[in-house]
Amino acid sequence: MHPTITLAAGRDKRLRGGHPWVYANELQMTPVLKELPPGSLVTLADARGEKLGTACFNPKPLVVARMLDSRPNLAIDAGFLRARLAAALDLRERLFAEPYYRLVHAEADRLPGLVIDRFGDALTVQLNCAGMDRLEAPLLEALTDLLKPSRIVLRNDSPARTVEGLETGIRAVLGEEGPIELMENGARFRCDPLGGQKTGWFYDQRDNRAFVAMLARGRRLIDIYAYIGGFGIEAAVAGATEVTLVDRSAPAMALAAETAALNGVAGKVTTQVGDAFETLEALATKGEKFDVVVCDPPAFVKAKKDLATGLRAYQKMARLAAPLVAPGGVLFVASCSHNAPEEEFAKQIGIGLSKAGRSGRILRQAGAGPDHPVHPFLRESAYLKSLTLQLD
Structure with a gap:
């Protein structure tokens, strides 16, 4: 009891x-x-x-x-967890032909505080609340029984764990260290589940990457917060003629260059280590123009107290990025800030465009892909928001 x-x-x-x-x-x-x-x-x-x-x-x-x-005094054991995991797996296998996706998205998959990303036979796991942290052993048992993974990495470094009063850290509990591969939208990537950002990859932008890649065929693209090149390399594979990747992380840019070669598009892809805003300003000063500009930054609003400052940062990002967009070109902007309301994000992007003297039209307004479902009574958990605009 x-x-x-x-x-x-x-x-x-x-x-x-x-x-x-x-x-x-x-x-x-x-x-x-x-x-x-x-x-x-x-x-x-x-x-x-x-x-x-x-x-x-x-x-x-x-x-x-x-x-x-909803059942009281229920035993939450490996059997219970396996059934919930199996339901999440069944949904993803209906959505995707290949085993590369977010397998569990917390409350929406009836496993609160649990995030699991799947990379073929490798898994990265985040235990973001105390309840899931205490269930680590039966959870790993259930995952092993269901999927027979060769590798499991616990990415327990989320700020949510600090709020819960839990220790943070990253460790491999099964398998060896090193990069792992994934497939997305026809491109191959290597990511680092131990040393990379979050779980090693950002599956939430999958559909947005596909849309941007379609718009970049036969055109020049620059990605300002490139990480390991998701937007840019998928665009190059889809037919973009020239891709520039910019990120402040030298290891991320090195991995992006390797990934470009892995996909046979190294001749199209240039990597550059640099600060996002400084790079945008420098390119504008040179009069550079691109057909597609991608700005998918890390969270500018990490907490509610940061809302005003973060929203100004989104406005500045749009103001600095807009001059790089050729007439008739495309600007993709996104926010993964849970605490930035969608309408406020869109408003600040509009103000930034106006200050840059640009206008246009919204082609697509979107959130995360379907492997990031939203609990119907936790609408605020739909953290990702994005705008794809064509600028005049």
């Missing part, structure tokens, strides 16, 4: 409506609850004693409980 956590009177409506979280101010917090180990399995009940389901509990953050199942 799990400990029972009781919601305050009248605070169960949202949970009954399908929301998967319970906030600290919705509970009858007691000294006993405060002493529960972070990640403990609990049974949630309303103020009348009716049991509402099984959750993982952490008294430290604002989100103190995350629903796992």
